[in-house]
Amino acid sequence: MKHSEKVLLGHGGGGRLSRDLIAEEIVTRFADGGPLQGLPDGALLDSPGEAIVFSTDSFVVSPLEFPGGDIGCLAVHGTVNDLAVSGAVPLWLSLALIIEEGLEMALLRRILDSVKRASMEAGVQVVTGDTKVVARGQCDGLYINTAGIGRKIESFQLGVERIRRGDMVIASGTLGDHGMAVMAAREGLSIGGTLRSDTAPVHRLAARAAEWADAVKFMRDPTRGGLASVLGEIVQEGSFGIELIEGAIPYDQGARAVSEMLGIDLMHVACEGRMILICSPDAAPGIVSAWREMPNGAGAAVIGEVTGEARRLILNTDIGGRRLVDIPQGELLPRIC
Amino acid sequence: MRYIDGFRSGAAAAAISEEIRAIALALEEKGASPRIMEVCGSHTMSIGRYGIRRIMPCNVSLLSGPGCPVCVTDAAYIDAAVELARRGVVIATFGDMLKVPGSTSTLADARSQGARVHVCYSPLEAVKLAGDHPGDEVVFLGIGFETTVAPVISIVKRASEGEVRNISVLTAFKLVPPALEALAADSRVAVNGFLLPAHVSAVIGSDAYRGFVDAHRLPSVIAGFEPLDILLGIKGLLQQLADGSARLENQYTRVVRPGGNPLALALMEKYLQPADASWRGIGTIPESGLELKEEYSGYDGGKRHGVATTGGNPDPRCRCGEVLRGILLPGECPLMGRECTPAFPVGPCMVSSEGSCAAHYRYSR
Numbered sequence: 001m002k003h004s005e006k007v008l009l010g011h012g013g014g015g016r017l018s019r020d021l022i023a024e025e026i027v028t029r030f031a032d033g034g035p036l037q038g039l040p041d042g043a044l045l046d047s048p049g050e051a052i053v054f055s056t057d058s059f060v061v062s063p064l065e066f067p068g069g070d071i072g073c074l075a076v077h078g079t080v081n082d083l084a085v086s087g088a089v090p091l092w093l094s095l096a097l098i099i100e101e102g103l104e105m106a107l108l109r110r111i112l113d114s115v116k117r118a119s120m121e122a123g124v125q126v127v128t129g130d131t132k133v134v135a136r137g138q139c140d141g142l143y144i145n146t147a148g149i150g151r152k153i154e155s156f157q158l159g160v161e162r163i164r165r166g167d168m169v170i171a172s173g174t175l176g177d178h179g180m181a182v183m184a185a186r187e188g189l190s191i192g193g194t195l196r197s198d199t200a201p202v203h204r205l206a207a208r209a210a211e212w213a214d215a216v217k218f219m220r221d222p223t224r225g226g227l228a229s230v231l232g233e234i235v236q237e238g239s240f241g242i243e244l245i246e247g248a249i250p251y252d253q254g255a256r257a258v259s260e261m262l263g264i265d266l267m268h269v270a271c272e273g274r275m276i277l278i279c280s281p282d283a284a285p286g287i288v289s290a291w292r293e294m295p296n297g298a299g300a301a302v303i304g305e306v307t308g309e310a311r312r313l314i315l316n317t318d319i320g321g322r323r324l325v326d327i328p329q330g331e332l333l334p335r336i337c
Numbered sequence: 338m339r340y341i342d343g344f345r346s347g348a349a350a351a352a353i354s355e356e357i358r359a360i361a362l363a364l365e366e367k368g369a370s371p372r373i374m375e376v377c378g379s380h381t382m383s384i385g386r387y388g389i390r391r392i393m394p395c396n397v398s399l400l401s402g403p404g405c406p407v408c409v410t411d412a413a414y415i416d417a418a419v420e421l422a423r424r425g426v427v428i429a430t431f432g433d434m435l436k437v438p439g440s441t442s443t444l445a446d447a448r449s450q451g452a453r454v455h456v457c458y459s460p461l462e463a464v465k466l467a468g469d470h471p472g473d474e475v476v477f478l479g480i481g482f483e484t485t486v487a488p489v490i491s492i493v494k495r496a497s498e499g500e501v502r503n504i505s506v507l508t509a510f511k512l513v514p515p516a517l518e519a520l521a522a523d524s525r526v527a528v529n530g531f532l533l534p535a536h537v538s539a540v541i542g543s544d545a546y547r548g549f550v551d552a553h554r555l556p557s558v559i560a561g562f563e564p565l566d567i568l569l570g571i572k573g574l575l576q577q578l579a580d581g582s583a584r585l586e587n588q589y590t591r592v593v594r595p596g597g598n599p600l601a602l603a604l605m606e607k608y609l610q611p612a613d614a615s616w617r618g619i620g621t622i623p624e625s626g627l628e629l630k631e632e633y634s635g636y637d638g639g640k641r642h643g644v645a646t647t648g649g650n651p652d653p654r655c656r657c658g659e660v661l662r663g664i665l666l667p668g669e670c671p672l673m674g675r676e677c678t679p680a681f682p683v684g685p686c687m688v689s690s691e692g693s694c695a696a697h698y699r700y701s702r
Contacts, residue, residue, distance in 0.1 A: 247347065253339075260341065263690075265386075315388070316388075317386075317387045317388045317564075318345055318346075318347045318387075318564075319345060319346075319347055319350030319351075319354075319387050319388075319389075319392070319564045319565070319568070320347065320350055320351055320354060320388075320392055321387050321388025321390075321391045321392050321564075322388040323385060323386065323387070323391070323700040323701065324699065324700050324701060324702060326698075326699040326700070329679050329680060
């Protein structure tokens, strides 16, 4: 049978075309002797026998492919990372596709391959899913939703209420690369550098930090709104403040160039493969040097400290000034994840 | 980025800050508390972003003048734009204008009710928009200082050369030198020196301020937007005050030439003529604006569509007029952070990312 090289509305109609698409493009990639066998309505999973963490995220990034990644690996990393910063080992993912009629089949295959590659690298299995096709103009190429289940790492006792004055704030690497790489791709900005999205799984960073589990109080992947939103949010909740040191925050030179051109503060820009962690001061040097040995944590650094000044998020600037760090108003950069 | 880093060096900043402290101390011994005003929104933002106020000695005040183009745009102008949008005209605008309150409404309100308001990053996008929608009338909101006038007026150039016919510009251009004159003449403002704008000066040239500096004997330094530029500019102003001199200095020689940008000036000269302009909260300043010359008045969005951009009734609680002249500091406004926030602005200084109230809200509360 001749196959269309574009996705047709009929591919989502529930008939033969749908079955062919799912059987040939999805099941072949994700079965692999795992729980996804055939096309049942749900996956039967063996309970890990402990507390589980469950999370979901939807992905609408434009463009679908960008320097350093695409919507496929992003959809895996996004949910894996949500589980990881909740203190869980990610185990299973669901994968739901909403495809616009007319999407190039070759592009869909590349993205599905990317989903497969990313899930293998992260050690998670895609165990159930769904595919819908909508008429042209009703979505922009492809939207993906993933949900994930992970096994809670028992030793972690994460909680903003445990954060104390003198605790250290650590970033696992350069901040804002993902948002700036996507914006540069979308706006056609050529900065001649090597700026790439940082999209990556962070669960191994979390697992490594579990060696200092008692000392770790907070982990978060700084996605939309970036570092400023993550820290701005937690100082609002607590009786503490945070002071950051501008010169200590790792940034990529290419990301800085794009942010200057667009007039955007990199502290507001999303990452998809970084972690912000707060721990007691004695554990900070160990976590930073452990992370620096890992491929995904080479740029790890202590970027600031928890203060007793309640609700104040302060930046000490390179030139010796001090200012408040604001939380971005509304949506700064639409559709970057 | 390596190029920029040189203008953000911590070591150099520390050295200049030390010099600033020494000069300020000498001034303090003479009983002087200098008030320095910047008149450019990008300076306002840089001062906030790099925390420069915290470096200043306590007898030196940095004030923000009417340097944000959105902030000085009259409520009546917003009213006219909203009226056009409601009539079905396609409005093309820089994004900052969306949330500026007019007398009763904003362009964002009009858009949510179905009006077509299109945010552009470049005026040429508006030309393309008009080309793509030949059956619609497009009006570009032409606000801004000398920096943005030439790019905006290139719309009129293209339209008058026949590229598109269905576009016009609702003009509310503002000029910096006449505003400086008005500030210097206002006894309540009481400024001791001006940090002059970077990009405006790149267009009009440093010579454009000579008449002002000679007439008012006020120290004036043109400075760039990087933190070291600003620190050097402030140091230059304080040094003049300490020496008892009042000169025009150009710290930003890597960009600003005495004669400015001849291409931009020629474009402005060809299409525009000086006109009185109304500044929000301040009032009319003679010859402080630009309007299209008679032969190009067909591209004047106000005349073409019969809307007036004068009058208007802004919220009476708003004290942006005093803030824009440095009479009231943003933090002294009773609305700051309470009734007036970036999400729900009462006045224009809170709306624009370059507004002095927005800068205070973001960086200094």
